[in-house]
Amino acid sequence: MPSMTRAQTPEAPATRRRRGTAGGGWKQTTINRAFLVPAVVVFLFLFVVPLAQGLYWSFTDFTGYSPEANFIGFDNYVRILNDPSMLSGLTFTLLFAVGTTVLVTALAIPLAVQLNKAFVGRNFVRSLWFFPAVPSMAILGLVWSYILSPLPSGVLNTLLADWFGIDAVSWLSDNTLARISVILVGVWAQTGWHAVLYLAYLQSIPAEYYEVARIDGASPRQQFFAITLPLLMPAMVVSSFLLLTNGLKVFDLPYTLTNGGPGFATYTITQSLVVTGVGQGEYGLSSALAVMFTVAVGVIGFTQLRVTSRIGRRFA
Amino acid sequence: MKSPMTRVTAGAAVLALAGSIAACSSDGGEADGVTTISFLSWTGEEQMEPIIEAFEEENPEVRIEASYSPPVAEYIQTLQTRVLSGTAPDVFVVAAENKTNLIDAGAVVDLSGEPFMEGIQQFNLDTYGRDGAEYGLSLSSWAAGYAYNKEMLADVGYDSIPETWDEFLVLLQDLQDAGHTPFLESVDQMPTTVSAMLGAKTSEMDPSLDDEIFAGESTFAEQWTPILEEYNRLYTEGLVSPDVVALDGDQVRDEFANERVAIINAGPWIINAVQEANPELQWEFGQVPGLPDGMPYQAGAAAPGYAISASSDEEKQEAAKTFLTFLASEQGVEMFHEATNDVTVTENFTPEVDPVFEPLVTPIRDGQLYLPMIAWQRDEDVLNVEAVAQVQRMIQGQIGPEDVAAALDAKLSS
Numbered sequence: 111m112p113s114m115t116r117a118q119t120p121e122a123p124a125t126r127r128r129r130g131t132a133g134g135g136w137k138q139t140t141i142n143r144a145f146l147v148p149a150v151v152v153f154l155f156l157f158v159v160p161l162a163q164g165l166y167w168s169f170t171d172f173t174g175y176s177p178e179a180n181f182i183g184f185d186n187y188v189r190i191l192n193d194p195s196m197l198s199g200l201t202f203t204l205l206f207a208v209g210t211t212v213l214v215t216a217l218a219i220p221l222a223v224q225l226n227k228a229f230v231g232r233n234f235v236r237s238l239w240f241f242p243a244v245p246s247m248a249i250l251g252l253v254w255s256y257i258l259s260p261l262p263s264g265v266l267n268t269l270l271a272d273w274f275g276i277d278a279v280s281w282l283s284d285n286t287l288a289r290i291s292v293i294l295v296g297v298w299a300q301t302g303w304h305a306v307l308y309l310a311y312l313q314s315i316p317a318e319y320y321e322v323a324r325i326d327g328a329s330p331r332q333q334f335f336a337i338t339l340p341l342l343m344p345a346m347v348v349s350s351f352l353l354l355t356n357g358l359k360v361f362d363l364p365y366t367l368t369n370g371g372p373g374f375a376t377y378t379i380t381q382s383l384v385v386t387g388v389g390q391g392e393y394g395l396s397s398a399l400a401v402m403f404t405v406a407v408g409v410i411g412f413t414q415l416r417v418t419s420r421i422g423r424r425f426a
Numbered sequence: 427m428k429s430p431m432t433r434v435t436a437g438a439a440v441l442a443l444a445g446s447i448a449a450c451s452s453d454g455g456e457a458d459g460v461t462t463i464s465f466l467s468w469t470g471e472e473q474m475e476p477i478i479e480a481f482e483e484e485n486p487e488v489r490i491e492a493s494y495s496p497p498v499a500e501y502i503q504t505l506q507t508r509v510l511s512g513t514a515p516d517v518f519v520v521a522a523e524n525k526t527n528l529i530d531a532g533a534v535v536d537l538s539g540e541p542f543m544e545g546i547q548q549f550n551l552d553t554y555g556r557d558g559a560e561y562g563l564s565l566s567s568w569a570a571g572y573a574y575n576k577e578m579l580a581d582v583g584y585d586s587i588p589e590t591w592d593e594f595l596v597l598l599q600d601l602q603d604a605g606h607t608p609f610l611e612s613v614d615q616m617p618t619t620v621s622a623m624l625g626a627k628t629s630e631m632d633p634s635l636d637d638e639i640f641a642g643e644s645t646f647a648e649q650w651t652p653i654l655e656e657y658n659r660l661y662t663e664g665l666v667s668p669d670v671v672a673l674d675g676d677q678v679r680d681e682f683a684n685e686r687v688a689i690i691n692a693g694p695w696i697i698n699a700v701q702e703a704n705p706e707l708q709w710e711f712g713q714v715p716g717l718p719d720g721m722p723y724q725a726g727a728a729a730p731g732y733a734i735s736a737s738s739d740e741e742k743q744e745a746a747k748t749f750l751t752f753l754a755s756e757q758g759v760e761m762f763h764e765a766t767n768d769v770t771v772t773e774n775f776t777p778e779v780d781p782v783f784e785p786l787v788t789p790i791r792d793g794q795l796y797l798p799m800i801a802w803q804r805d806e807d808v809l810n811v812e813a814v815a816q817v818q819r820m821i822q823g824q825i826g827p828e829d830v831a832a833a834l835d836a837k838l839s840s
Contacts, residue, residue, distance in 0.1 A: 173527055173530070175506060175510060175527040175528060175531035176530075176532075189840055195811070195812065255674070256677070259672070259677055260669035260673075261669060261677070261681065263681065280669055281672070282672035283670075283671045283822075288672070369614050369674075370811075371614070371672070371814075371815060371818050372671040373671075373816070373822065377815070384499075385808065385811050386807075386808060391524070391526075392808075
């Protein structure tokens with residue numbers, strides 16, 4: 111043993127030297143860390159500082175026109191909690207976020223599986239499904255407001271009347287139908303994009319797995335649930351996280367499709383932030399709403415990540 | 427090693443840069459007798475540029491550095507950022523959405539007593555004034571009433587919109603019986619009908635309806651409920667489809683242009699689109715009928731007014747006043763009208779408007795206009811969002827007129 115120790119001892123400085131040469135020691139470490147400085151600065155000034163400023167403003171009556179801001183304690187928070195329109199906004203925002211996340215995930219995975227198969231015109235069909243993700247949601251909202259117009263002259267109502275003799279349907283003027291319409295347009299717009307995301311992960315699954323499964327007599331359904339779905343879990347974590355966070359901050363689609371109506375049926379938290387903050391100049395109040403919303407999004411996002419990671423580990 | 431030529435070039439570049447920085451810091455050449463003022467325009471560049479050029483030609487001692495931001499939200503946001511950061515433009519626009527905040531913040535100069543404010547309609551001065559001070563030079567106004575299809579009305583024996591609300595409801599019933607869709611009104615904003623009826627009411631009150639509400643001497647419940655009850659008859663009597671809650675102004679306009687509805691709420695902004703879509707259409711504007719104790723009236727407001735920044739120095743404020751003097755002159759108003767097609771309300775120029783809009787021109791120039799959002803004295807946007815949403819719920823039959831008014835009272839007191 112002692113001889114071994116002695117034998118290793120002369121190598122130790124050499125190892126240190128090699129590490130020093132390869133990694134560059136403290137000097138290299140400092141240089142490496144220096145490369146992080148721009149990212150940290152950006153994070154600090156574009157995220158931490160505005161967040162802290164918003165937190166400060168939420169306790170003031172800051173209007174955005176004068177630097178003067180008086181401390182008013184929790185008044186802004188109390189106003190928000192007593193406002194029925196804010197609660198309506200919160201309800202639909204959560205409904206939209208959860209609804210689009212579940213539906214898009216349920217549709218995008220089977221779609222990706224189909225798009226992964228070989229057939230004539232595959233690239234064209236992939237592009238077709240991806241297309242709704244290209245225009246902005248605001249433009250899609252305006253177009254769909256004409257398609258879903260509740261008037262007999264609305265595009266969809268005209269088709270339903272001509273083909274099936276159905277009376278005009280109140281797509282956007284009935285509370286329930288309006289909520290469903292907004293969610294479905296959101297699902298239509300995002301499914302293709304998320305299918306492409308799943309497609310990328312599908313293509314990384316080795317074909318041998320399916321070959322072996324087929325030899326073992328597994329049906330296509332068994333292959334999907336035993337191979338495809340478990341190996342898509344990392345993609346599901348990414349996709350559902352993006353869907354949930356985008357759903358929670360949704361503004362442009364409901365704003366252009368229904369303007370938050372009828373009543374407050376499709377009103378969102380972000381619309382409330384814009385109306386109160388930018389429109390009315392009540393930056394204190396809208397900052398309080400933003401702080402509450404940030405906390406809520408943080409909790410929901412963190413919970414979602416924990417749950418999907420746990421499911422992912424179970425399948426792994 | 428760098429060549430002599432590289433050094434010379436670099437030196438020249440540094441000198442040129444220093445020169446340009448010096449030029450910038452000299453504030454646009456005030457040293458040679460020219461004062462440069464900054465101007466954030468609400469009107470588009472294409473319309474405003476010829477007016478600015480004409481001004482500079484007539485006033486070579488003042489140069490305008492114009493920047494443009496489209497109304498409404500983007501303009502308000504841009505101006506707000508510049509005011510807060512201490513870089514407010516010398517001349518900008520005060521609008522319904524920012525007048526309370528700008529006046530409260532002391533960001534605008536009181537223009538009362540200035541010669542260029544003399545020929546302006548009192549209604550416009552009052553809109554952008556407070557406590558006797560006047561903060562905005564508003565050159566024009568707009569109005570919205572009803573646009574009607576003359577042929578459809580002729581089908582049921584009418585040649586224009588009746589003057590009373592009860593007669594109007596009878597007309598709608600006759601149109602419906604004749605197989606026409608009688609009336610559509612977009613309610614994505616405050617309904618034109620409600621605004622006009624409130625306007626008729628407040629025009630006969632002193633102090634005004636809103637003065638009483640915002641002073642705490644009256645309530646929305648007291649002032650608005652009777653009007654909302656009358657308005658709601660459109661829906662409770664089955665004359666208009668509740669589906670209007672999902673329509674915007676463009677969709678209503680298209681229905682009218684395609685002769686699928688007899689009467690709609692509308693303003694001058696639909697004229698070109700309707701005439702382009704259906705040049706043969708026989709149509710005209712009319713006032714919103716009056717309630718038994720009211721008179722025909724119209725929704726509308728003074729156009730945003732030109733204001734001078736209180737943070738500008740004296741020399742720039744004087745130059746800004748020269749600019750506003752030109753805008754309010756006969757030449758300036760005429761150019762403004764030709765560029766924007768707005769109905770100007772100054773004494774020195776009579777605008778020519780499309781014949782279909784003629785019935786609303788006199789009320790505009792007489793200042794017989796009302797828009798709740800402009801008349802409200804605080805929380806305008808928040809109250810407007812609340813009012814529109816609650817009116818939509820009333821149209822859907824979810825709540826009654828008294829609930830709409832009560833919700834506004836609750837919002838105001840929160």
